[in-house]
Amino acid sequence: MSPRIRGLRTFRAWLQSRPQAGDALLALGLLLVGLPQMYLEDLPRGEDFEQFQTPDLVNGLLVVVVTMALTFRQRYPISVLMFIVAGELAMASQTYPPSVPDVVAFLIAIYSVAAHRGLAHSALGGLVGFVYFLVSLVVMMPVDISPVVLITDAALVVGVWVLGRNLRLRRAYFAELEDRAARLERARGTDARAARIEERSRIARELHDVVAHHVSVMTVQAGAARRIIDRDADSAREAMSTIEEVGRTALSEMRRIVGVLRTDRDAEQAGRELAPQPGLGDLGELLDHVRETGLSVQLWIEGEARTPSPGVDVAAFRLIQEALTNTLKHAGSQARAWVRLYYTDRDLTVEIEDDGRGTATIMADNGDNPGHGLVGMYERVALYGGELRIGPRVGGGFGVRARFPLEA
Structure with a gap:
């Protein structure tokens, strides 16, 4: 990035953090453009324009005071508009001709009232400005104004007010969208944390059953x-x-x-009776139940089967159970599923795949707003120091692959 662009961005950020300074620079810019024009250009010739007084020092001071009032236009828009109207009346009473700085300052003041105040205050400010405009142009102006000019100038004043009002509504709309997005993000984080806490409590209860069995032995x-x-x-x-x-x-x-229970225990489950937890030895019964629903499931076991630790046994079974449940929910009636167990000397790899059409549904339901299913998979595998990969498989469908160390 060039130093010039970096400097412009820094200056822009400085102006955004100090809006009053930016408005002061705007007013100074108007004066630098308009004041020389007041004194260097002659008034138009004609009988009507002879009634205007030649700009002098007092006129210049009034224009400076009226224009510099724009410095406070965002903080006190109605007060600034009233002040500018009063200054315009003072110059009109002295028959000073209108100038670029004070006319533009008047239009900016009307815009500021509409853009930085609610409907009631902006409507009041717009009405005051419009009434002053008509009175000054029709009654106080010593020059005859044609109807076309009157309608055009009136449309300009109304258009400036409408522009400010639309920009205010647009800012409010975007602010509401940002607030809603922030609330949804917080709600999603809260739901994910609640799901993790509930799943950890359930895993801890299952491990408690395993420990109770061993203590009984x-x-x-x-x-x-x-x-x-x-x-x-x-x-x-x-x-x-x-x-x-x-x-x-x-x-x-x-x-x-102890590692998984990082939150308070579930009081509702404190008195729950102990029950044997399922393991890979119950996998055949699980697959039979799944086949009864109409889903075709095949099982492959590769390597020399070894008995994992009780916790890994429960975790692997629950992983297969949850993956097949997702297949039943999302893959479609014609889908097929495969369950593979790979035993090595050090670890156990579990793969569950299907060829259904539910990839997008699973990712939408679980990827953007994780439910209990995927949260449970990640929690169980991470608890035993394993690795988990979840996602679409090549050729269509969905796949889950987890590796569990056989040794604690």
Whole structure:
């Protein structure tokens, strides 16, 4: 960017932050253009124009005072208009001829009243200005005015007022749009946060069920070890090893609960009874239910199946469940779906794809204003240090791909 353009932008920003200074510069510009014209140009010759007084120092001072009143036109538009009308009357009473600065200042004052005040005040100011214009032109002007000139000048005054009023309405319209956009943005952020909080609470409750199961196993094993420790030390040591392994898993899941519960617990669910949580072992039953709805679903399992941690087991199942639910809602009646599980030594990759037509619908429902479904997917995968990719697939349809580490 050139220094000249940068300087112009800086000056423009300075004027926008100081509107009163900008109006003062406007008034000075009018004076620089109009004052020399007052004294250097002769009045038109004719019998009517002989009644005008030749501009003198008093006339120049009155023009300067009237024009410089525009400095306060945005802050006190009605007062400025009244002041300019009073100055115009004072010059007309002394039969000074009209000049460019005071005439333009009068029109700008009418515009300012319409542009910076409400309908009642702007209508009052416009009426005062229009009445003064007619009185000064028809009654006080020592020159005969033709009807064409009168109509043209009256239309100019009315047009300036209408322009100011339209610009005010336009500014109000854009301000309302900006305010509405800001409110929608805040509401969207609030909805997304509420969805995340609710989903985290639900995930935490499911992890709580997993931990409760492991603690129950530890309790049973500890009781068995206590009863047989004197007569069967080997079995007791085996029970202790089981307790140690299950305890480590429970501690790992407890840490995840502490990590996910960053908000207050849901009081309505505080007394909810514990229930077994589904896992990948229940995937066949889930796919059967989906097929009963008419959606064709195929399952592939690649690699040597390994037992993931209980939390990953629940998270992978819920991910598949949510993805297939979205397919049922958005993909269409003729769509097909595929579920793939890839096992490696270190991680589990889950892919759910369909060939339906619901890509745009899913992105509109979830991308711009995320609902509980996608929020739950992201929260679950992130909780276990995994990676998630969601989006349209090549050739049409929609795809979800998640990678879960098998080791915590």
